[in-house]
Every structure is written in structure tokens, then in C-alpha cells.
Amino acid sequence: MAWLGHLAQCAALALALGTAGVAADQPTGGAAASAPAMPSIALHYGAKPPVDALQAFDIAVVEPDSGFDPRQVATPATAWFAYVSVGEVLEGRPYFKDIPKNWFVGRNDAWNAPVIDQAADGWPAFYVDKVIAPLWARGFRGFFLDTLDSYQLAAKTDAERARQEAGLVRVVRAIKARYPDARLIFNRGFEILPQVHGLAYAVAFESLFRGWNQAQGRYVEVPQADRDWLLAQARTIREQYRLPVVSIDYCPPADRRCARDTARRIRALGITPYVADPGLQTIGIGKIEVLPRRVLVVQERAPGVAIDQSEGVRFVSMPLNYLGYRVEFADTSEDLPEIGPDRYAGVVMYLTGKVTAQPGRFHTWLQARMAQGMPVVFLNDFGTSVTGAVARGFGLKTVRGRVSGPVEVLAKDPMMGFEMPVAPDRNQAEAIQVPDGDGFRSLLRLRSGTLTYDAAAITPWGGYVLGPYAVHESGIGTADSRWVVQPLDFLREALRLPAMPVPDVTTENGRRLLTIHIDGDGFASRAEIPGGGFSGEVLLREIFDRYRLPMTMSVIQGEVSRDGMYPKLSAELEPIARKIFARPYVEVASHTFSHPFEWGRTVPAQPAQPAQGGKAAAGAGDEAYHLNIPGYTMDLKREIGGSIDYINRTLAPAGKPVSLLLWSGDCQPPAEALRLTDxxxxFNMNGGDTLITRSNPSWTAIAPLGIHKPGGTFQVFAPNQNENVYTNLWHGPFYGFERVIETFELTDRPYRFKPVNIYYHSYSGTKAASLKALRKVYDYVLAQPLLPLHSTDYVRKVLDWQEMAVAREVADGSAGSDSSAGTQWIVRGDGNLRNLRWSGAGLPDVAAAKGVTGTSPAPGGGVYLHLDGGDARFAVRNAAAPAPATPQLAEASGIVRDWSQRDGVTRFAFSGYFKPFFRLANAGQCRVSVDGKPVAAVRERNTLRVDTAPVTDPNHVRQQVEVRCAG
Structure with missing residues (x-):
């Protein structure tokens, strides 16, 4: 960042050298049309580079001393460049102590950085050895060369400047001599470009329109004369040297409008923009704008309530996940995080009363978020009395009146009364009203006695729904909760969420996903059916081998091994497990060593509580919180790493190790347990409790994708719950699991919230009724248009979903930043999630897209976009316009990758686990070959269907498909 201190100096230098007289905001002699194309670029020098957002850019420049390692991230579409200073060095750099003191010839006082003599003998070799080589070893293949003009702080004569410039040339040539493939972006360095422009990848400069004065600590408008001089330099670089040009400008981090406008003005000149804060600590706006996909949920948990059971997780997370947003949590009793609009789409307050922990600190933090323009939503309570200055801060009117008698509904928006009618409650009346217009809109106006008040509203700063009109809870249990407000509509409008392509984990290639996983409980139980046998034997014979669908099987070491509960049965149980794990369609998992019932218990003497999902422990002492294994004391390392090692060593086939740990008991592992799985x-999965049925038809019974735990760990929830909760905690009726079909249907319509997940325990193989229910469920799913995958495939999708970047590139002169017209959408991830949901205006233009193979209708409206990997780009066309007649993927029960279309030939890689096929639209007259051999196809209504052979591992085994169409 040292170059920022040169702003005043560079302005003076520009005037001394003379200006080119180029008018502001005008292309330089038509160079914009012929300028070399420049990828999108971002610069972020924060301590923890936000990989999820930065991967939207083609190039991301980061501060290498942040500890960032490009080898540890899966971002194939993004090149990571290291920031390196050439002319100066900060004393905190690891190589500072090795620089001879006589190489220091001056100082940049603005940044307190010594200036280095570029002409010093040995400096080029030192720079390559000590600065570039360690970064190359860490995986950086590009370098942003900064402070190329710092020598001017020390060189006062033409001869001195020429000597320093010759030294800079030697440094650049030394880098390229050692690493010919290194890509170098110069920050300025105009004086040496005539000699080394052939070694540069691009040239950057700062402050074409808006700058930062480090010495004065303020933002500045760039004088016209300085801008003219920079534009003249840009013209030479682009027209004579044929290099792309980047301008880095500065706006206040909360002023996104300033950043958008400045980036637009730079882009109009044919220059690649990047506009951010002067410290480059936030995600700026360049050729593209990354849409923030995080929402912070702030709550005040009651003592003893785990975050897993908090209202923010139970109620708020799922709707936000569906809308495309990753949820993070904060508690009012703790320090609230400093967040900004570059990464967070808004804040949701789920408060059940007044904030008690330092309320002044809480409201100061809240006002700062609102001052940034970040949307804020309150559910149930404002956390304080809305009077006086608080009411004025919210723009609300305080009204007078006396609450008495029944409450009358004067007016309500259609989004109120969603899962249950509005049931007015005068005990929570708040004496406030919203003013007319100016972004305010009442959603629920009530009157009691002489008081008329608004219990819910959309506001310019977000919105609110006071209790009990957000979620109605009877206080009896989660099965009695109901949404009073329609959460999707309310959150979308209150948080001002733009239409965007939403990453979606429920579907792929037009087919809903299917996963199957089995918790190991009861593997040692004997079947109560004719023929008997252990439950695992029965399941293998009656279910697994009958259906042969991809599935994940787990065992509890303490049930199966010789050092467990049943050492005398181990010789019979272990061979059964080996036989199951050897099946090609089975994925190997652990269900821990002792099946902990309550993961949060650390003091065994505490009284036991019933475990979520019905797996309660009996008795007291340490054994009350896990299976009663003789001589065992709870040990997290043995539960996780130990059980995995046992399965890999004793039960799993060679080359097929444990890939997943399935949480047991209450499925609320602490962060340390998650760290141990990593x-x-x-991978890890389980928990969440999706239990929606026709007798409990509430969205409050649909769990989110998972939950962030402290330390950056993430627990992936199972898509739905197991037979235990459909059978009254395995007390009967034992056919109860067939009701999971209701859950499948209610999580598919009117919106598809979840994939299909058959999740049960080994003990379902012990009873005739439970086996019959399993067969009914399996037969049902086989009759549906599904895409079977392993559980780890789903987990990878969820983890990819967490980190995916969604960005837009708005064409100059289009209808605005929130409009689809003229917008190119960019979506990037690691390639595991290959499905987007679009519900905005128009339809995706598949024929002109990159990484998009086709579309299909999505429940609830809109379309799914089928992707072939982790790098998609598309625009939206008018829905009324005729669609191009090129082939596109209508559906597939397998994985499609590497899609390309050229000269009338469509090529892609395809494979699947179970009865794989693909169907192409606009391909009725086409011919297909797989791995170079012609194959038969079923043709119907201009579509073409091809069935292929299943493979054990479609993630690595791929069949090459070629489609040739006449004409």
C-alpha cells in the first residue's frame, strides 16, 4: 500500500512533465475500441482474503503476508497474484533484516517505509531470491509490482533518476529470467516501460477520478490536469505497447454508489477499473460487482440454549438459504462483528425481548450498520423501547393511545397470515406508526382502544415484524410453530434482495437429487423376522442389494469391534460390515466410537437431558451420554479419528476409506469435534431436524443447509430426518417411516427446499413393518425423476454453496445496477455445485452462455440452470423472443461436465451412478457417439435420449459424448 502516499507527489510530477490535454471522460483517440482485453481484477490486502467473493474475479491480488496460500483454495477460474513492493520495504517484512543498511537511500514518511537503492549491486538477485522465490514456492504465479516510482523520493537529478531506473529494469528482467511464466502487473513504472513493456502483463495506476491523500487522511477528487496526464500515459500503454491498463480508485467503503459510478466512468474509457477503500480491505467494484451473499443474524440466546436450537437457526436460516444467502450468527451478549455492505446483504435481528447485555453498545453498532446503508430487519422485537431519539432514528412516528379491549385488524398485507391467521395480541402493542410514503409501507395495522399502531412494516432501512406476527410459538414444542408472515416475501423485500442466479443444492440437470445414508445404530441387533440374522445382514439382502442405489453406510465402532459392547459378537459383525462396505454402490462412513448422545456435555456429573431426535441416554454418570462401553471415558479424538482409523484398518476395502462422519445423538457437535473431522x-453430516409432514405442515419444520460453528467450521445438516422421529422414537408404529414421503412432497411444492434423502438406522432391518416401510419409500423414489448421488456428493455441494461467488457485469448505458437488462451474470465455485435457480425477469440465454448446458422449470416459478462446472457466465434474453435452436440439456440422471459447442458439434463428458441417461432438446435430428462409438437414441418431439452404462465413481470416470447435428 506504500504507493498511496505518492498521490500529491505524482500530481506535481504530472504537471512538471506536462499534460496531454485529453478531455475528461473521453476515450483517447479511439483506443478504447482497440485496447487489449483485460480480465477483471481485484486487490485485497486484508488479513483474511475473502476467497468466496474474490473468486468472482479473473485476477485477485492479495497481501502475501496475510498467510493466504493459493495452493489451498479450489478456485480454478481465478489467478492469485501476490502484492510485492519493489521501491520500498516495510520493516515487518521477513526479508527486511537481511537488506544491507547502505541500500536504504530515503524514506516514505507517509507510510514510514525506507526507500531502497535500485542501483545497488546485488539488489536484483536479492529481490528474486528473498521476495519472489518464496512466493513462487507457495503457488503464486503472478506479481503486482508496487512502488516502482519510490526512487523519485531520493533521486533529485536526471542522472540519479536514470541510474535508479536502470536498476528497476534489472530487477524486472531478473524476475522474468528466473520465472519466465510469471505474470507481472506494474503499478505505474511509466519511465521504465520503453525497456521492459514486453515483460509486463498489464500496467496499473491509481486515482483516475477519485483518490486518497494518505498524509491528510481524506478522499480527494483528482484534478483535471492530473487525469489528463494519466490518460495520455494510458493511451501510450495501450496503443504503442498493446498492454491492458488498470485504474485503482478510492471511495468510502460504505458508498457503493460512488464505487459503481466511478467504475462506470473508468470503464467507459476502455480502462479496467477497480474501486475500493484506500486500505484495500473491502471487496471493491471493478469490471464486475460481486453481490454479497452473507446475512448476519443477531439474537440473544437464553442461558443453556445451544446455537443449534436457537430461533435464528430454527426459523430464519432456511428462508435465507433458499433465497441464496449464507447465514452467520452473532449474540447480543458478545462483541458484534464489524461488517460492511461489500460482503453482507443485511442484518436480521431475531429478538424475543429487550437487549439486556450492554444495550448502548448494541444500538451504537446497529446505527453504524444503518449508516452504511445496510438493510436491517427486526423480527419480534426492536430490542428497546421505540420512543424519542430511537423512534426518530428509525423514522417512525410515536403515537398516543390507550390499549384496552380486543385488537382489531385495520389493514394487512397479503404476506401476513401465511401459515396461520393473524391472531391479534394486545400484550405486545408498540405505540408506533410508519409515515406515509418515502419508502414506508405498513404490512399490519392494528387498533386496540384508542391506540392505532403498525405491528409490521417495510421501511427505507429494512423492515420489521413484531411478535407474535413473525413466528407464532405455542411454547409446547417446535411442532407447534407457524410462520405468520410469509418469510420469503418479507425477507426479500425488507432486505432489498436483488434478483440474482441463486446457487441451489436440491437439483442437478433438471432432476431432484436423491441421497441415502444409514446411521449404524442397531447393527448388532437381531432381526425379528423369519430367518432372523443381524440387522445388517437383513438390510443387505432385503434393501441394499435389491435396489443397488448409491448409499452411505456407517457403523458404530463400539457396537462392532472387539473393544466395544459386544466383544463376543465381533467375529460375526465385522464380516457383515466388510461385505456391505465392499459393495461398489456403498460409501463408507463412521458413526463414531461410542455414539455420544449429547455432544455438548463436558461434565459427566451433570444430569442427562433427552437427546434431540429421540436418542436419549438412561442412567447417570459418563455412560449416560454415550453407549455403555466397559471402561470407556469420553474422548473426542477416539470418537472421531479413532473410529475412522478402526474402520479403515479393519472393515473398509483397500482404496475405499471412510469419507464421511455421521453425527450421533443430538447431532450438536462442538467446534472441536468439527475440527477433528477436518x-x-x-466430511461431516447430520442434524437439522427437517420434520415437515401433513400433520405439521410448517416451513418452521424445515432445517437450513447447516450451521457455522466457532473457528470457521461448518456442520452440514442431513436433508431430512430419520425413521426414529416418524416412529415415536422407535416405540411404534414401526411402519411410520413411510410418512417421510409426505416430507419429500412438502419440501418439493410449492417450492423445492430440499433434495430427497432416505435416512434411517440399522435397526430398521429388525422388524417386518419397518422393512415394509423402507421398501415403500424406496419404490416411491424410484418412480420419481431423481438423480441418485452419494452423501459426500451432497456435502460437497453444500460446502461449495457456502463459498460460491455471484457477480454481475452491467453494460454501460443499461437500465441500472439492479436490472437484468444488459447484465452478464458470473457465478463461480469449485465445480461441485452445478445448479442455479433464476426467478428474475426474462430467461437465461443458454446459446450465448459459458458453462451453462440448459434449463428446466423450477417449482415455485423460474428455471433451473444446468451447469457443467464451477465457472458460469450468462445473460438474460426476453422471454418472448424465440429461443435459439441449438441443442441443450433438458435433463440427465448423471453428471455433465466440459460442455462445448462449436461448428454444429456439441461435446461433453457424462457419467452416473444409477441408470444414467441424458436427454437433449433441439436435437431430434442429431447423431450421438459415446467414447467414439455411435449409440442408439430415443427420439421424441425434437428431443433425443441416450442411456449409458453406470460407473462406480462418476466424479473421476467420464464418458466422452459427441453430438453432431445436420445443417
Whole structure:
């Protein structure tokens, strides 16, 4: 960042050298049309580079001392460049102590950085060895060369300047001599470009329109004369040297309008823009604008309530996930995080009363968020009395009146009364009204006695729904909760969420996903059916081998191994597990060592509580919180790493290790347990309690995708719950699991919230009724248009969903930043999630898209976009316009990758686990070959369907498809 201190100096230098007289905001002699194309670029020098957002850019420049390692991120479409200073060095750099003191010839006082003598003997070799080489070893293949003009702080004569410039040339040539493939972006360095322009990838400069004066600590408008001089330099670079040009400008981080306008003005000149804060600590706006996909949910949990059971997780997260937003949590009792509009789409307050922990601190934080223009939503309570200055701050009118008698509904918006009618409650009346117009709109106006008040409203700063008109809870249990306000409509409008392509984990290639996983409980139980046998034997014979669908099987080590509960049965149980794990369609998982019932318990003497999902423990002492294994004391490492090692060593086939750990009991693991799964290099899943049925038809019974735990760990929830909760905690009726079909249907219509997930325990193989229910469920799913995948495939999708970037590139002169017209959408991830949902105006233009193979209707409106990987780009066309007649993917029960269309030939890779096929639209007259051999196809109504052979691992085994169409 040291170059920022040169702003005043560079302005003076520009005037001394003379200006080119180029008018502001005008293209330089037509160069914009012929300028070399420049990828989108971002610069972020924060301590923790936000990879999820930065991967939207083609190039991301980061501060290497942040600890960022490009080898540890899966961002194939983004090149990571390291920021390196050439002319100056900060004393905190690891190589500072090795620089001879006589190489320091001056100082940049604005940044307190010594200036280095570029002509010093040995400096080029030192720079390559000590600065570039370590970064190259860490995986950086591009470098942003800064402070190329710092020598001017020390060189006062033409001869001195020439000597320093010759040294800079030697440094650049030394870098390229050692690393010919290194891409170098110069920050300025105009004076040496005549000698080394052939070694540059691009040239950047700062402050074409808006700058930052480090010495004065303020933003400045760039004088016209300085801008003219920079534009003259840009013209030479683009027209003579044929290099792209980047301008880095500065706006206040909360002023996104300033950043958008400045980026537009720079882009109009044919120059690649990037506009951010002067410290480059936030995500700026450049050729593209990254849409923030995070929402912070702030709540005040009651003592003893785990975050897993908090209202923010139970109620708020799922609707936000469906709308495309990752949810993070904060508690009013703790320090609230400093967040900004570059990464967060808004804040949702779920408060059940007044904030008690430092309310002044809380409201100061809240006012700061609102001052940034970040939308804020209150559910149930404002956390304080809305009177006086608080009411004025919210723009609300305080009204007088006396509450008495029944409450009358004077007016309500259609979004009120969603899952249950508005039931007015005068005990929570708030004496406030919203003014008419100016962005205010009442959603629920009530009157009691002489008081007329607004219990819910949309406001210019967001919106609110006071209790009990957000979620109505009877206080009896989660099965009695109901949304009073329609959460999708309310959150979308109150948070001012733009139409965007939403990453979606429920579907792929037009077909709803299907996963199957089994918790190991009861593997040692004997079947109560004719023929008997252990439950695992029965399931293998009656279910697994009958259907042969991709599935994930787990065992509890303490049930199966010789050091567990049943050492005398181990010789019989282990071979059964080996036989199951050897099946090609089975994925291997652990269900821990002792099946902890309550993961949060750390003091065994505490009284036991019933576990979520019905797996309660009996008795007291340490054994009350896990299976009663003789001599065992709870040990997280043994539960996770130990059980995984046992399965890999004793039960799993060679080359097929444990890939997943399925949480047990209450499924509320602490952050340390999640960290241990990461350390063991396995994924994790379970928890969430999706229990919606026709007798409990509430969206409050649909769980989110998962939950962030402290330390950056993420727990992936199972898509729905197991037979235990459909059978009254395995007390009967034992056929109750067939009701999971209701859950499948209610999470598909009117909106598809979840994939299909058959989730049960080994003990379902012990009773005739439970086996019959399983067969009914399996037969049902086989009759649906589904795409079977392994559980780890789903987990990878959820993790990819968390980190995906959604960005837009708005064409100059289009209808505005929130309009689809003229917008190119960019969506990037690691390639595991290959489905987007579009519900905005128009239809995606598949024929002109990149990484998009086709579309299909989405429940609830809009379309799904089928992707072939983790890098998609598309625009939207008018829905009334005729669609291009090129082939596109209508549906597939397998995985499609590497889609390309050229000269009338469509090529892609395809494979699937179970009865894979693909169907192409606009392809009735086409011919298909798979791996170079012609194949038969079913043709109907200008579509073409091809069935292929299943493979054990479609993530690595791919069949090459070629489609040739006449004409």
C-alpha cells in the first residue's frame, strides 16, 4: 500500500512533465475500441482474503503476508497474484533484516517505509531470491509490482533518476529470467516501460477520478490536469505497447454508489477499473460487482440454549438459504462483528425481548450498520423501547393511545397470515406508526382502544415484524410453530434482495437429487423376522442389494469391534460390515466410537437431558451420554479419528476409506469435534431436524443447509430426518417411516427446499413393518425423476454453496445496477455445485452462455440452470423472443461436465451412478457417439435420449459424448 502516499507527489510530477490535454471522460483517440482485453481484477490486502467473493474475479491480488496460500483454495477460474513492493520495504517484512543498511537511500514518511537503492549491486538477485522465490514456492504465479516510482523520493537529478531506473529494469528482467511464466502487473513504472513493456502483463495506476491523500487522511477528487496526464500515459500503454491498463480508485467503503459510478466512468474509457477503500480491505467494484451473499443474524440466546436450537437457526436460516444467502450468527451478549455492505446483504435481528447485555453498545453498532446503508430487519422485537431519539432514528412516528379491549385488524398485507391467521395480541402493542410514503409501507395495522399502531412494516432501512406476527410459538414444542408472515416475501423485500442466479443444492440437470445414508445404530441387533440374522445382514439382502442405489453406510465402532459392547459378537459383525462396505454402490462412513448422545456435555456429573431426535441416554454418570462401553471415558479424538482409523484398518476395502462422519445423538457437535473431522480429512453430516409432514405442515419444520460453528467450521445438516422421529422414537408404529414421503412432497411444492434423502438406522432391518416401510419409500423414489448421488456428493455441494461467488457485469448505458437488462451474470465455485435457480425477469440465454448446458422449470416459478462446472457466465434474453435452436440439456440422471459447442458439434463428458441417461432438446435430428462409438437414441418431439452404462465413481470416470447435428 506504500504507493498511496505518492498521490500529491505524482500530481506535481504530472504537471512538471506536462499534460496531454485529453478531455475528461473521453476515450483517447479511439483506443478504447482497440485496447487489449483485460480480465477483471481485484486487490485485497486484508488479513483474511475473502476467497468466496474474490473468486468472482479473473485476477485477485492479495497481501502475501496475510498467510493466504493459493495452493489451498479450489478456485480454478481465478489467478492469485501476490502484492510485492519493489521501491520500498516495510520493516515487518521477513526479508527486511537481511537488506544491507547502505541500500536504504530515503524514506516514505507517509507510510514510514525506507526507500531502497535500485542501483545497488546485488539488489536484483536479492529481490528474486528473498521476495519472489518464496512466493513462487507457495503457488503464486503472478506479481503486482508496487512502488516502482519510490526512487523519485531520493533521486533529485536526471542522472540519479536514470541510474535508479536502470536498476528497476534489472530487477524486472531478473524476475522474468528466473520465472519466465510469471505474470507481472506494474503499478505505474511509466519511465521504465520503453525497456521492459514486453515483460509486463498489464500496467496499473491509481486515482483516475477519485483518490486518497494518505498524509491528510481524506478522499480527494483528482484534478483535471492530473487525469489528463494519466490518460495520455494510458493511451501510450495501450496503443504503442498493446498492454491492458488498470485504474485503482478510492471511495468510502460504505458508498457503493460512488464505487459503481466511478467504475462506470473508468470503464467507459476502455480502462479496467477497480474501486475500493484506500486500505484495500473491502471487496471493491471493478469490471464486475460481486453481490454479497452473507446475512448476519443477531439474537440473544437464553442461558443453556445451544446455537443449534436457537430461533435464528430454527426459523430464519432456511428462508435465507433458499433465497441464496449464507447465514452467520452473532449474540447480543458478545462483541458484534464489524461488517460492511461489500460482503453482507443485511442484518436480521431475531429478538424475543429487550437487549439486556450492554444495550448502548448494541444500538451504537446497529446505527453504524444503518449508516452504511445496510438493510436491517427486526423480527419480534426492536430490542428497546421505540420512543424519542430511537423512534426518530428509525423514522417512525410515536403515537398516543390507550390499549384496552380486543385488537382489531385495520389493514394487512397479503404476506401476513401465511401459515396461520393473524391472531391479534394486545400484550405486545408498540405505540408506533410508519409515515406515509418515502419508502414506508405498513404490512399490519392494528387498533386496540384508542391506540392505532403498525405491528409490521417495510421501511427505507429494512423492515420489521413484531411478535407474535413473525413466528407464532405455542411454547409446547417446535411442532407447534407457524410462520405468520410469509418469510420469503418479507425477507426479500425488507432486505432489498436483488434478483440474482441463486446457487441451489436440491437439483442437478433438471432432476431432484436423491441421497441415502444409514446411521449404524442397531447393527448388532437381531432381526425379528423369519430367518432372523443381524440387522445388517437383513438390510443387505432385503434393501441394499435389491435396489443397488448409491448409499452411505456407517457403523458404530463400539457396537462392532472387539473393544466395544459386544466383544463376543465381533467375529460375526465385522464380516457383515466388510461385505456391505465392499459393495461398489456403498460409501463408507463412521458413526463414531461410542455414539455420544449429547455432544455438548463436558461434565459427566451433570444430569442427562433427552437427546434431540429421540436418542436419549438412561442412567447417570459418563455412560449416560454415550453407549455403555466397559471402561470407556469420553474422548473426542477416539470418537472421531479413532473410529475412522478402526474402520479403515479393519472393515473398509483397500482404496475405499471412510469419507464421511455421521453425527450421533443430538447431532450438536462442538467446534472441536468439527475440527477433528477436518483433521481426519473426512466430511461431516447430520442434524437439522427437517420434520415437515401433513400433520405439521410448517416451513418452521424445515432445517437450513447447516450451521457455522466457532473457528470457521461448518456442520452440514442431513436433508431430512430419520425413521426414529416418524416412529415415536422407535416405540411404534414401526411402519411410520413411510410418512417421510409426505416430507419429500412438502419440501418439493410449492417450492423445492430440499433434495430427497432416505435416512434411517440399522435397526430398521429388525422388524417386518419397518422393512415394509423402507421398501415403500424406496419404490416411491424410484418412480420419481431423481438423480441418485452419494452423501459426500451432497456435502460437497453444500460446502461449495457456502463459498460460491455471484457477480454481475452491467453494460454501460443499461437500465441500472439492479436490472437484468444488459447484465452478464458470473457465478463461480469449485465445480461441485452445478445448479442455479433464476426467478428474475426474462430467461437465461443458454446459446450465448459459458458453462451453462440448459434449463428446466423450477417449482415455485423460474428455471433451473444446468451447469457443467464451477465457472458460469450468462445473460438474460426476453422471454418472448424465440429461443435459439441449438441443442441443450433438458435433463440427465448423471453428471455433465466440459460442455462445448462449436461448428454444429456439441461435446461433453457424462457419467452416473444409477441408470444414467441424458436427454437433449433441439436435437431430434442429431447423431450421438459415446467414447467414439455411435449409440442408439430415443427420439421424441425434437428431443433425443441416450442411456449409458453406470460407473462406480462418476466424479473421476467420464464418458466422452459427441453430438453432431445436420445443417
Amino acid at each position: 483433521q481426519a480429512r473426512v
